[in-house]
Amino acid sequence: KNRKNWVQINCCRDGKIRSRKEIxxxxxxxxxxxxxx
Numbered sequence: 001k002n003r004k005n006w007v008q009i010n011c012c013r014d015g016k017i018r019s020r021k022e023i024x025x026x027x028x029x030x031x032x033x034x035x036x037x
Contacts, residue, residue, distance in 0.1 A: 007030050007034075009023060009026055009027060009030070011023055
């Protein structure tokens, strides 16, 4: 189901789970790009 205001953050890269810090940084970037924070 597609939610129009949602952004999917991939938690894996090259078959390995990304670090919490890396995922957190991507979340912050998305929020800043959308002017939420």
